[in-house]
Amino acid sequence: MIYFLPGIAAAILIAYLSTSGGVQLPVGLMSVDKFGHFVAYLGLCGSFLWGFWNIGKLTNRILWIVFFCSTGYGILLEFIQFAYFPDRFFELLDIVANICGSFAALYLFRFFVNKTS
Numbered sequence: 001m002i003y004f005l006p007g008i009a010a011a012i013l014i015a016y017l018s019t020s021g022g023v024q025l026p027v028g029l030m031s032v033d034k035f036g037h038f039v040a041y042l043g044l045c046g047s048f049l050w051g052f053w054n055i056g057k058l059t060n061r062i063l064w065i066v067f068f069c070s071t072g073y074g075i076l077l078e079f080i081q082f083a084y085f086p087d088r089f090f091e092l093l094d095i096v097a098n099i100c101g102s103f104a105a106l107y108l109f110r111f112f113v114n115k116t117s
Helices: 002-019 032-054 060-084 092-112
Strands: none
Touching: 002 032, 002 060, 032 060, 032 092, 060 092
């Protein structure tokens, strides 16, 4: 369980930042906002992969499940922002950045850490 604490903390932090009002960052394809989404989901997916790897349960199937759960979480939060928070917006490019960050975590993890899967 302790190995999953970074992933749980990342998920809570992402949910908090996604639903709290405040700073409006510039929008666009290559903005600071999109880079933030990329890094956040890279960390989220990577930290859960690290947790499964540490307990010896990381298989190719788990790798993809973590990837799809991470991207699904990002998509869900975009819809929640749109439906329940009037000062937040649904942005398709945020979802793309989330998916790219999760995929980068999966690729980097397979390349550098889990070379056997």
